Amino acid sequence: MERIWICGSNGRLGKALEHHLNPIDAEIISTDIDTLDVSDCDEVILFARRNRPTVIINCAGVTNHQYCQDHPEEAYRVNGLGARNVAVAAQLINAQLIHLSTDQVFGQHIDGPCKECDQASPLSIFGKSKLFGEEMVSRVCPHHFIIRTSWLYSNENHMVEKVLEKAKKNEVISISRTAIGSPTSAYALSLFIIQLMKSHEYGVYHASCEGYCSQREFTEKILENAGLTAQLKEVEDYSDQIFRPKSVALENFILNISDIYQFPTWQETLADYMTHNGLM
Numbered sequence: 001m002e003r004i005w006i007c008g009s010n011g012r013l014g015k016a017l018e019h020h021l022n023p024i025d026a027e028i029i030s031t032d033i034d035t036l037d038v039s040d041c042d043e044v045i046l047f048a049r050r051n052r053p054t055v056i057i058n059c060a061g062v063t064n065h066q067y068c069q070d071h072p073e074e075a076y077r078v079n080g081l082g083a084r085n086v087a088v089a090a091q092l093i094n095a096q097l098i099h100l101s102t103d104q105v106f107g108q109h110i111d112g113p114c115k116e117c118d119q120a121s122p123l124s125i126f127g128k129s130k131l132f133g134e135e136m137v138s139r140v141c142p143h144h145f146i147i148r149t150s151w152l153y154s155n156e157n158h159m160v161e162k163v164l165e166k167a168k169k170n171e172v173i174s175i176s177r178t179a180i181g182s183p184t185s186a187y188a189l190s191l192f193i194i195q196l197m198k199s200h201e202y203g204v205y206h207a208s209c210e211g212y213c214s215q216r217e218f219t220e221k222i223l224e225n226a227g228l229t230a231q232l233k234e235v236e237d238y239s240d241q242i243f244r245p246k247s248v249a250l251e252n253f254i255l256n257i258s259d260i261y262q263f264p265t266w267q268e269t270l271a272d273y274m275t276h277n278g279l280m
């Protein structure tokens with residue numbers, strides 16, 4: 001039986017993973033900042049040695065972009081050294097490490113969607129600290145999967161539900177003029193992670209639903225599925241936490257050339273999510 005340790009289990013993705021991983025034949029061990037600070041190397045190793053997980057999923061991190069910009073030392077300590085600490089622990093107890101990363105390791109839209117082999121070029125402290133974390137993980141723990149994903153929605157962050165709420169209240173919905181991404185449900189990502197745990201094909205993976213879209217297209221699809229209309233207003237620099245500020249789309253290049261896993265399209269996944277949650 002797998003023992004799966006989720007670090008950062010109170011976060012948006014950690015909670016979703018905890019929920020979706022439960023039904024499989026595995027014991028879940030959950031920690032967050034209140035129980036285990038990933039930036040404390042000794043504590044992380046001690047916890048790992050005591051609990052002996054077979055898989056560690058690292059969702060812990062400082063993810064608020066503005067906060068990282070204002071507190072770079074903390075961003076590097078948690079997103080960089082924290083990732084290293086978890087990787088050291090995974091290596092010591094011979095556990096598989098699944099480390100969550102982000103499309104923000106790419107700074108801007110490079111000619112077409114970004115592949116795993118494209119040069120990372122983060123612009124923000126958040127992106128730089130996450131890239132530093134990736135580098136630490138890949139150096140320290142050979143049994144790693146680094147998963148870069150984007151535009152995650154779930155019952156935890158209510159990204160889809162918020163659009164519908166605004167439409168029902170006849171509120172104008174602000175959208176970015178430039179943001180593009182690959183909307184992905186946390187459920188779809190969880191299914192992939194469950195599959196990945198059975199594999200030994202370690203490395204970096206872009207893991208988002210297939211295809212990409214502008215924020216306008218995503219919002220319009222949510223409304224269309226629900227049979228609603230709303231007034232959308234494009235803004236130049238939309239830095240709401242819900243959406244990522246940079247125009248970066250990820251391509252699941254390695255997954256597609258290696259046949260490990262095929263994500264459904266973002267449109268199919270959105271329709272499934274809305275149906276499942278009674279939103280259409």
Ligand SMILES: NC(=O)c1ccc[n+]([C@@H]2O[C@H](COP(=O)([O-])OP(=O)(O)OC[C@H]3O[C@@H](n4cnc5c(N)ncnc54)[C@H](OP(=O)(O)O)[C@@H]3O)[C@@H](O)[C@H]2O)c1
Pocket residue numbers: 007008009010011012013014031032033034036037038039058059060061062063064078082100101102103130148149150151152153
């Ligand atoms: N959500 C997305 O759209 C998305 C997209 C792409 C990639 N990702 C990646 O997925 C991962 C998880 O994202 P998320 O959206 O779930 O982030 P989140 O909601 O901010 O969750 C991160 C969790 O880590 C905790 N944490 C902070 N510092 C810690 C420390 N020193 N030790 C232990 N735990 C600590 C946070 O606690 P506090 O809240 O109390 O600080 C929070 O509960 C991140 O690596 C992120 O970059 C997310």
